[in-house]
Amino acid sequence: MNALGIIKRPQLGGDVDTHCGKCGEIREHVIAALNVKGGIERVQCRTCHSNHLYRERQTKTASSRVASRTNKKDSHHSDEGTGPSRTYSMQERFAVGDRLEHPKFGLGVVVEVRAGKIDVKFGREVKTLIHAG
Numbered sequence: 001m002n003a004l005g006i007i008k009r010p011q012l013g014g015d016v017d018t019h020c021g022k023c024g025e026i027r028e029h030v031i032a033a034l035n036v037k038g039g040i041e042r043v044q045c046r047t048c049h050s051n052h053l054y055r056e057r058q059t060k061t062a063s064s065r066v067a068s069r070t071n072k073k074d075s076h077h078s079d080e081g082t083g084p085s086r087t088y089s090m091q092e093r094f095a096v097g098d099r100l101e102h103p104k105f106g107l108g109v110v111v112e113v114r115a116g117k118i119d120v121k122f123g124r125e126v127k128t129l130i131h132a133g
């Protein structure tokens with residue numbers, strides 16, 4: 001199924017422009033999960049932080065925009081980004097790239113999401129935490 005001319009494989013934590021049901025328009029999303037074929041399974045809206053399934057049909061128009069945007073804005077991936085952080089709770093659902101505030105470990109960045117668990121980088125240390133995903 002490579003009829004769409006996919007050039008490179010999507011990566012967890014990467015950006016993709018797709019339609020957000022909550023915002024009601026095309027928004028920049030973070031890739032939160034990949035499917036077994038290496039395609040995008042779930043994305044999280046950078047604007048409203050809603051986590052939803054990725055709908056493939058937007059890729060035709062979005063792919064070129066993604067490329068130029070990625071170069072400009074996210075050329076360097078910073079751990080100390082400027083995005084808002086959320087208070088950590090195991091009832092919350094987190095995605096790669098999310099910043100969170102943990103009562104014990106402080107400010108961290110989600111570097112990996114697995115079933116029910118997230119790896120969060122606090123400074124130089126990576127801790128595995130439970131989340132609702």
Ligand SMILES: [Zn+2]
Binds near residue numbers: 021022027045
């Ligand atoms: Zn949204």
